[in-house]
Amino acid sequence: MDRIKRLSYEVLVDHKAKFGEDFADNKKALDQVSIVRSKGLKNEIAGYITKFVKKEAREEKAKQARIAASKDEQQVEVQSEIELIEDVAEEVETVVVEGGVEIVEATETVVEATPEEISSETTEEKTE
Numbered sequence: 001m002d003r004i005k006r007l008s009y010e011v012l013v014d015h016k017a018k019f020g021e022d023f024a025d026n027k028k029a030l031d032q033v034s035i036v037r038s039k040g041l042k043n044e045i046a047g048y049i050t051k052f053v054k055k056e057a058r059e060e061k062a063k064q065a066r067i068a069a070s071k072d073e074q075q076v077e078v079q080s081e082i083e084l085i086e087d088v089a090e091e092v093e094t095v096v097v098e099g100g101v102e103i104v105e106a107t108e109t110v111v112e113a114t115p116e117e118i119s120s121e122t123t124e125e126k127t128e
Contacts, residue, residue, distance in 0.1 A: 004041075008048045021057065023050045 011034055012019065018029040027046040036042040 004044050004048050008045050008052065011045070012049060012052070019049050019053055021050060021054050023047060026050050026053075 011030065015029070015033045018033065019026050023046060026049050027042060030036065030042060030046050030049070036045065
């Protein structure tokens with residue numbers, strides 16, 4: 001690892017909260033937390049710290065955007081499932097059992113069958 005990165009990481013480990021996205025402010029903060037005699041070296045370290053902090057902020061925003069998109073996608077899936085359930089519920093409105101006769105009322109079809117009809121149909125299917 002090159003010298004600038006190593007020195008920048010050493011400073012960031014202990015004093016990350018003091019640095020932000022502004023180069024001039026980062027130079028002042030670097031003066032407060034360390035002694036760098038070379039003006040050029042101080043500028044390079046402050047520049048690398050600025051670049052690093054901006055990159056972290058950019059990645060955090062992208063991560064938050066992905067999380068928000070994922071939540072929106074989940075909400076759409078849940079809404080589509082609810083609509084599907086409501087559609088099925090509209091098709092079959094009521095089920096009434098009266099004296100062994102099961103009546104299913106639907107929006108399009110009504111099915112009526114006595115227990116004898118059901119048993120005769122199942123025996124016919126078995127014999128075939």
